[in-house]
Amino acid sequence: MPFCPKCGYEYREEISECFDCGSELVASLPEQRLPNSDWVMLKRFRGTVFAEMACDVLRQHGIPTLAQNHFLTSAIGSTGTGFPGQEVIVYVREEDYPEALELIAGMTGDHT
């Protein structure tokens, strides 16, 4: 099943683009990759919009990201419409973590 690397939504086989953010869908689920690699949690976001903005910023700086939301399993087969206030967790590779944190801090104005 293809899924969106940004939103974490899963789609039917014939779908190639995320309805929600327009990202190209990829073939495997992020949680299948997480245990075998050094991905670390960067930040929890309230709402898919902020998570997607963060992923966009990070990717512009060449940092690969994974986003996973708490509604992943219940979102299977849905059109990928995010819930307001939905929590999304963004992951980055451990080596990218310090730079990613800085970029996110600059984006949200959160320097604490």
Ligand SMILES: [Zn+2]
């Ligand atoms: Zn998406």
